[in-house]
Amino acid sequence: MKDNWTTAHLAALAWQDAAFAFVPQPPDLAGRTVRQAVRLRRGGAAVRLVLSNEYGDGPLVIDGITVAVSGSGGPPDGDRGPRSARPVLRDGRARWEVPAGETALSDPVTLPAAAGDELLVSCFLAGAVPSATYLHSAQRTGEAAPGNQRDRPRLTGAEPFRSLHWIARVLVDAPARGPVVVAYGDSITRGDGTPADREQRYPDHLQRRLHAAGAGGAVVLNAGLGANRLLRTGLGPSMGERFGRDVLGVAEATHVIIMGGANDIALPGLLGERPPAADEITGGLLALASRARQHGIRPVLGTITPFGGSTLASFRTAGNERIRQEVNHAVRSQRDWPVVDFATAVADPDDPARLAAAYDSGDGVHPGGAGARALADAVDPALFA
Template structure:
């Protein structure tokens, strides 16, 4: 249909009006698109706190790590995500690398178990528009956001291809997950027979999703008890996994995710296994996309490791001062923070457990319980897991056997001890 000016309006004025109207319509459409984009939010749905593969443990009987490198190999990592979305991005970390890290490609797909994926969902990720990515030493890179239908509580696989000789550097050692390695470029392979497997995540440290339903992220921060030591491998039976399923099942918490930033062996005040807690809290918790809540459960290794390395012994007051530092950082950023009491550990091998170390644990827990106003609240993990007949011990049905780490049932009890109304 032709636009013909009315006889009583000059052609110049008519077409000016038409142009303005068209511009207004275009701007209105753009505003609608902007409103739609503004309604979408990104949030973390899976994380793994980065560690230095080559870090040494200064305790007799712990040998240095065996030098390792990858070349012309693909590593397929499997993750259980928390919240869902329709766009994803993946973080690649070279925080502890001494040289640049080059990956020839990074793909994401729905996992069907083991080294297999649902091939129709395989999606090649790009970094600044490129299929490959080089990450400088000490740096991290996020992929470009990509369309990807991802339901909540789904297993996904992130496969990376390492083309050139690359030393192992940044990893998450205790993934409680079997991850597969194969020779050659198998980025989009529907399945493969691995040449070896590993329980760790190499270089991949985060997955974010984007959706209109995103409301917040609950970050579980701590040591091996948060990381899920002794839980069933490949079962997602760590306490944050159980908590994530509880959150997903609660209609009042729709749009929340739960992610795990635990590191086995981690401490508040000393960097022996993973960076010390007071140093990594800013990055691993407050730097998590969409963080709204933090659950802090850490300190037992500060207490126990002092028996092995007297030079690194700390007092209960030292530990609580470190915890307070993290609480203050979270509150300054508007993140609601909860402190967890330290679990019983009687029966753990000496000198990790002793009368002296037990006294420190009791002092730390007394401080946590007496200072709830400093944080949003406390989670009494000790009360939820202790043996009524001997409160210094884990309940027998919750004990993995080492008297320090819960088993699957114990981790579920920990998750059940958390009052979900705190997040509503």
């Protein structure tokens, strides 16, 4: 692979887990055409797909893949079909077979694209599909339709879904020409609670903010994963376990913004586990920052946003707010790494344990679109100069 292949899209994929009732389960995709759209953070003259079967219980067999570029935005529909679709080959073959536990890189596909364009990926899977390797909450609308409809502008009999399957990365043949920031965290980073198909997550706003500040080549990659914990495996690998894949594995990354710990505090009450102490969470955050720095990536720490108004009782368990406050105090007080005070940016001034009403998506935990913009506005562009 040429040295100038860089990441234009990244997704933190995980496994399906029926134990988390609040998480959407994957649809049955056997015998269907699956059309998904991802937004490219940088452009180039050619693309390559990285597809993952990391958590599958059998081989992932895709009988054919096509890609096309659309700049129109909005959910997949007849106006965004692949009118100029290009086949995506692997080792010169149209049929992909990705063994369980592995990922696969496509051959280059000549397909000019610009930063901000959507890449439409259409896969046909004739046979059985292994257990999901997916991003359960992607804030993007995909479609699944019966039969092989890869080349049709409009899918007949399509059913929508809001997860992202198999697409771990999209690479383009263009070198990095500015800061490459990995936004690393849980559902707050991922953007749960923001409007679907509208690119209103805080990393989306941050890339626009950096461009407006004069860093026109800046790229912000979203490595958020809903329900993710810093210290323990749950719905997917812990933040510590996947750091090598989703941060250190981005060769051109210059910075990482690390925000996590809310699920470490809240989920034990739901799962019948012992909650970690504040210093364990703080230690986990600082350990990730140290790992990043050892690999030449400059870390930025973020405070844990308020969740005292959560509609989920486990967030309101006695003692949880004290742990959050202790972690945030420790993060703000340390002097090794710069800090973004996300908590203060979206807190209710009259009750800092809760999200401000204007920033709340409605569940008391996840900021909506305005809240995500406030998170991005809290980040000083000078950190990435």
